[in-house]
Amino acid sequence: MKSPKPTLEDLRFAVLATDVVCFRxxxxxxxxxxxxxxxxxxxxxxxxxxxxxISPKDTADEAARKHLKNKAGISDIYMEQLYTFSNVDxxxxxxxxxxxxxxxxxxxxxxxxxxxAGYVETKWFPVDExxxxxxxxxxxIAYGLVRLRNKIRYTNIAQxxxxxxxxxSQLQSVYEVLTGEGVDKRxxxxxVMATNxxxxxxxxxKEGIMRPAALYSFTSKKIIxxxxx
Amino acid sequence: MKSPKPTLEDLRFAVLATDVVCFRxxxxxxxxxxxxxxxxxxxxxxxxxxxxxISPKDTADEAARKHLKNKAGISDIYMEQLYTFSNVDxxxxxxxxxxxxxxxxxxxxxxxxxxxAGYVETKWFPVDExxxxxxxxxxxIAYGLVRLRNKIRYTNIAQxxxxxxxxxSQLQSVYEVLTGEGVDKRxxxxxVMATNxxxxxxxxxKEGIMRPAALYSFTSKKIIxxxxx
DNA sequence: ACAAAAGTGTTGGATTTACACCCATGA
DNA sequence: TCATGGGTGTAAATCCAACACTTTTGT
Numbered sequence: 194m195k196s197p198k199p200t201l202e203d204l205r206f207a208v209l210a211t212d213v214v215c216f217r218x219x220x221x222x223x224x225x226x227x228x229x230x231x232x233x234x235x236x237x238x239x240x241x242x243x244x245x246x247i248s249p250k251d252t253a254d255e256a257a258r259k260h261l262k263n264k265a266g267i268s269d270i271y272m273e274q275l276y277t278f279s280n281v282d283x284x285x286x287x288x289x290x291x292x293x294x295x296x297x298x299x300x301x302x303x304x305x306x307x308x309x310a311g312y313v314e315t316k317w318f319p320v321d322e323x324x325x326x327x328x329x330x331x332x333x334i335a336y337g338l339v340r341l342r343n344k345i346r347y348t349n350i351a352q353x354x355x356x357x358x359x360x361x362s363q364l365q366s367v368y369e370v371l372t373g374e375g376v377d378k379r380x381x382x383x384x385v386m387a388t389n390x391x392x393x394x395x396x397x398x399k400e401g402i403m404r405p406a407a408l409y410s411f412t413s414k415k416i417i418x419x420x421x422x
Numbered sequence: 423m424k425s426p427k428p429t430l431e432d433l434r435f436a437v438l439a440t441d442v443v444c445f446r447x448x449x450x451x452x453x454x455x456x457x458x459x460x461x462x463x464x465x466x467x468x469x470x471x472x473x474x475x476i477s478p479k480d481t482a483d484e485a486a487r488k489h490l491k492n493k494a495g496i497s498d499i500y501m502e503q504l505y506t507f508s509n510v511d512x513x514x515x516x517x518x519x520x521x522x523x524x525x526x527x528x529x530x531x532x533x534x535x536x537x538x539a540g541y542v543e544t545k546w547f548p549v550d551e552x553x554x555x556x557x558x559x560x561x562x563i564a565y566g567l568v569r570l571r572n573k574i575r576y577t578n579i580a581q582x583x584x585x586x587x588x589x590x591s592q593l594q595s596v597y598e599v600l601t602g603e604g605v606d607k608r609x610x611x612x613x614v615m616a617t618n619x620x621x622x623x624x625x626x627x628k629e630g631i632m633r634p635a636a637l638y639s640f641t642s643k644k645i646i647x648x649x650x651x
Numbered sequence: 652a653c654a655a656a657a658g659t660g661t662t663g664g665a666t667t668t669a670c671a672c673c674c675a676t677g678a
Numbered sequence: 679t680c681a682t683g684g685g686t687g688t689a690a691a692t693c694c695a696a697c698a699c700t701t702t703t704g705t
Contacts, residue, residue, distance in 0.1 A: 206478040209508075250510065403677085403683040404674065589657085608660080629656090630655085631705065632704080
């Protein structure tokens with residue numbers, strides 16, 4: 194049952210990677226940032242979430258942030274660890290264990306001037322219109338979706354899908370997009386207000402022909418756990 | 423900024439490990455199974471959660487189960503992944519990335535006849551009376567505690583801390599131990615019954631001089647998400 | 652008959668849902 | 679003045695928390 198004592202080298206069999214499911218709401222659709230895989234790869238012409246290998250001096254978190262920056266020009270983004278995928282054959286090229294993350298943003302944080310090493314192209318896809326995906330990235334995205342859709346109900350992470358100051362309708366829309374169901378705006382306002390997660394900035398948002406809307410912001414950037422919906 | 427292309431060998435720098443926080447309620451106290459670290463180790467005489475290295479043919483899950491079996495004689499236990507700890511210096515001997523798990527049981531599953539390679543001794547410690555811990559295992563246990571204490575409120579995992587058939591008082595006691603607060607038994611019964619997670623087995627539990635109690639069991643071994651408390 | 656835990660209902664207060672109209676603005 | 683989204687209150691229904699006594703058994 195037990196083989197002779199393995200050497201340290203025998204145990205360094207795996208390559209560590211990280212994959213980041215980056216979410217953003219675009220035109221009322223929850224979307225994910227994907228990169229088109231290089232033509233030379235086994236997964237040529239398929240799409241993958243942003244990610245790459247972890248290097249010796251980096252933690253998984255640091256590696257995830259570096260790949261976001263180098264391959265998609267994204268920095269300063271909310272990010273949390275999701276799950277570690279370690280199936281033996283999840284990468285046909287060899288043993289790769291991937292620590293998956295979820296990231297949230299409200300704008301397109303891709304800057305065009307950065308080195309976009311790694312992908313032929315990056316593009317946002319609505320989560321219900323995903324292209325063919327490389328590796329086990331369908332599973333990783335599904336895991337991220339579940340996490341996000343649950344966590345929005347009992348934490349203040351909605352803020353990371355919104356600008357710093359936002360109107361109540363914008364906030365309500367985030368909840369409607371993620372839960373897939375509409376809410377009565379008076380009841381929604383009451384519930385959210387009762388949590389004390391928001392403060393009125395005193396400012397207003399004017400847009401076109403309608404009545405200006407009050408702008409709110411979240412009181413804390415830290416994750417706060419409290420029943421919301 | 424970017425170094426010349428690293429070779430595959432450069433990327434296989436890390437040893438992969440897994441650590442399992444195994445919980446059990448003993449005499450009204452939530453406890454964790456720890457192993458005393460071998461005298462030759464840097465962490466000699468400290469205690470660690472059950473774990474060890476992942477070998478090339480195993481997923482993290484499989485490795486976790488194997489270590490539980492080989493080092494503590496534990497098999498067939500509920501287990502779920504917690505988090506991956508990848509701090510560069512979490513193990514002074516070198517770069518070790520650990521995929522942490524939480525396991526739950528209701529009995530002492532350690533069989534004495536198995537090969538207890540790995541620890542001088544294994545022992546259950548109440549979570550608020552932990553001995554000095556090796557590595558970052560304090561952090562890993564803390565993470566497991568948070569997960570367990572939250573998840574008991576909205577899933578049926580309490581079942582894994584109980585025998586197959588149990589009385590209502592036993593169930594209530596699990597909740598009281600984990601939440602740290604007492605509950606009115608009439609209200610508790612109403613809430614739990616409303617979830618439809620339990621079925622009455624029709625059997626009764628006799629113990630000593632008191633009135634026999636009806637035995638219940640959970641309707642599903644699968645994790646079900648539903649508001650309980 | 653008593654000790655010990657099992658089992659059971661009701662009520663008042665709090666929370667939640669459902670629902671419709673006026674407001675402020677720019678064109 | 680009109681079109682557009684912004685903003686507000688109330689009543690009925692539901693849910694939840696608080697609360698104490700009777701039952702069953704073995705000794």
